[in-house]
Amino acid sequence: MQPSVITHLRCPVCHGPFTAAERALRCPQGHSFDIARQGYVDLTAGRPAHTGDTAEMVAARAALLSAGHFAALTEAVTEAVAREEPGLIVEVGAGTAHYLAAALTNESVGLAVDTSKPALKRAARASERIGAVRADIWQGLPIADHAAAVILDVFAPRSGAEFARVLRPGGALIVATPAAAHLAELVDALGLIRVDPAKQERLHKSLDPHFVPSNARTIRAPLSLSRADALALVAMGPSAWHTDPAAIKEALAKLPTPIATHLDVDLTTWRSR
Incomplete structure (x- = not known):
């Protein structure tokens, strides 16, 4: 793991800084955390509330993103990050670190945070400038106060208080x-989980005590999917936990190809109060 990333990490037990040892991170109090062979380090301070995406979900996400179907969102995230001062970019719920890797510049380093070990194995390989850490946002991020220039949260859980602690003054x-x-x-055709009508209300409830929105846009882009693409899209998201793969395949077989749907994503930049 790159030293410039380790500098920003903190021990989840005593909150002390880390130094790199042989295949491990150690704090002054003697707490040690092994760096996995795949390159990530587990800094959970206990059993995570959720173990994150399965290997199958991660593989589906990697396939769909690498095919460029979410390119419009990737470009929008990259443009938003480019408007900020360089430094540490933290992606929470990073998955494969697709968006983080795309947004990195030569002046920045990245930290991918997730609870999914299969995701972190890929995130650790996404860029030599990215460190990957297993941590649960609800238990607290193992990151120093005001360390991050940018925090990315793409379809991931949000903790306004923890984001406010980690983000530096003037950060985004x-x-x-x-x-x-x-x-x-696709949701209509396959009976997938719909977007919660109260999603924006919940977003503001979690962030408003600590942040104010400074910029917002909506990314809309058409998608033209093969049946394999559509199956991957279902398998990578929350519907994967609530649908029968055999029934989804049967429903997809009845749809004409290419399957037409579209992205509709709100992208908002928030500043600390």
């Missing part, structure tokens, strides 16, 4: 959330 919290019509055609 960039949040992507699905809008009402996100993938609507």
Whole structure:
């Protein structure tokens, strides 16, 4: 793991700084955390509330993103990050670190945070400038106060208090959330989980005590999917936990190809109060 990333990490037990040892991170109090062979380090301070995406979900996400179907969102996130001062970019719920890797510049380093070990194995390889850490945002991020120039949250859980602690003065919290019509055609055809009508209300409830929105836009882009693409899209998201793969395949077989749907995503930049 790159030293410039380790500098910003803190021990989840005593909150002391780390130094790199042989295949491990150690704090002054003697707490030691092994760096996995795949390159990530587990800094959970206990059992995470959720173990995150499965290997199958991560593989589906990697396939869909690498095919460029979410390119419009990737470009929008990259543009939003480019407007900020360089430094540490933290992506929470990073998955494969696709968005983080795209947004990095030569002046920045990245930290991918997730609870999914299969995701972190990929995130650690996404860029030599990215460190990957297993941590649960609800238990607290193992990151120094005011260390991050940018925090990315793309379809991921949000803790306003913890984001406010980690973000440096003048930094940016960039949040992507699905809008009402996100993938609507596919949702209707396959009976997938719909976007919560109260999603924006919940977003503001979690962030308003600590942040104010400074910039907002909606990314809308058409998608033209093969049946394999559509199956991957279902398998990578929350519907994967609540649908029968065999029934989804049967429903997809009845749809004409290419399958037309569209992205509808709200992207908002927030500043500390």
